Amino acid sequence: MAQSKLQSKPKKEHKPNWRHYSFTTVGPIDDYLYSILPKRDSVLEEMENYAAKHDVPIVGPAVARVLQQLAMTINAKTVCELGSAIGYSTIWWAQAVGEKGRVIYTDGDPKNAERARGYFGRVGVANRVTLHTGDALEFLSEQKEQFDIVFNDVDKEDYPRVLRLVPSRLRKGGLFITDNVLWSGRVAQKNPKDGYTKAILEFNRLLYASKDFYTTILPIRDGLAVALRV
Ligand SMILES: C[S@@+](CC[C@H](N)C(=O)[O-])C[C@H]1O[C@@H](n2cnc3c(N)ncnc32)[C@H](O)[C@@H]1O
Numbered sequence: 750m751a752q753s754k755l756q757s758k759p760k761k762e763h764k765p766n767w768r769h770y771s772f773t774t775v776g777p778i779d780d781y782l783y784s785i786l787p788k789r790d791s792v793l794e795e796m797e798n799y800a801a802k803h804d805v806p807i808v809g810p811a812v813a814r815v816l817q818q819l820a821m822t823i824n825a826k827t828v829c830e831l832g833s834a835i836g837y838s839t840i841w842w843a844q845a846v847g848e849k850g851r852v853i854y855t856d857g858d859p860k861n862a863e864r865a866r867g868y869f870g871r872v873g874v875a876n877r878v879t880l881h882t883g884d885a886l887e888f889l890s891e892q893k894e895q896f897d898i899v900f901n902d903v904d905k906e907d908y909p910r911v912l913r914l915v916p917s918r919l920r921k922g923g924l925f926i927t928d929n930v931l932w933s934g935r936v937a938q939k940n941p942k943d944g945y946t947k948a949i950l951e952f953n954r955l956l957y958a959s960k961d962f963y964t965t966i967l968p969i970r971d972g973l974a975v976a977l978r979v
Pocket residue numbers: 806807808809831832833834835836837838839855856857858861883884885886902903904907
């Protein structure tokens with residue numbers, strides 16, 4: 750009797766649960782991650798302070814290090830940056846590509862470009878950076894060359910459009926990197942109404958589904974999508 754009861758017991762399902770309940774990168778853990786970063790060039794620190802004071806949404810030093818490390822990993826020599834603001838991430842790219850490398854800065858705001866130009870000179874990377882003021886997507890659509898890296902940090906509603914433009918302008922083995930793909934967690938909302946979140950959700954879905962890329966999202970800061978051109 751006891752035996753048959755045992756046999757009829759429903760099998761326990763062992764579905765993987767990838768939630769890491771005991772760990773979160775917000776708050777004190779973020780503080781720790783930023784506290785262990787090596788000291789940066791004083792101009793970069795000045796830019797971080799300027800960005801904080803004037804609400805310029807820069808990637809910050811932890812993400813910037815990932816960008817630089819990825820560029821070093823594939824020995825990137827050409828980077829096309831879409832959305833450069835005051836040139837903070839541009840400088841990290843410029844340092845990664847070395848003296849013979851080239852980084853394209855793009856921003857729609859000429860005042861940003863002017864400020865960025867000053868920083869490039871002070872950091873000593875001005876000869877590696879080409880500045881373009883105007884619409885970054887239009888600029889990319891006109892490019893005939895294939896870059897080693899395309900970095901996407903423009904207005905979020907344009908992300909799906911950027912994705913359509915990138916494959917033919919990125920060499921195989923190159924990287925398509927996009928910031929803010931977790932959008933402060935709003936991507937996890939049930940029915941997001943705002944256009945930016947919807948555009949990012951569409952972008953992430955298309956990026957993972959694309960046969961042109963092998964993608965992972967790194968949940969660092971606001972989420973960084975790293976897509977290898979295959
Ligand atoms: C998030 S900020 C870039 C920050 C920069 N990547 C960094 O981390 O240092 C976005 C910038 O992209 C610019 N931008 C947004 N959409 C653009 C577009 N379609 N064409 C050119 N610039 C654009 C904005 O003017 C803004 O300065």
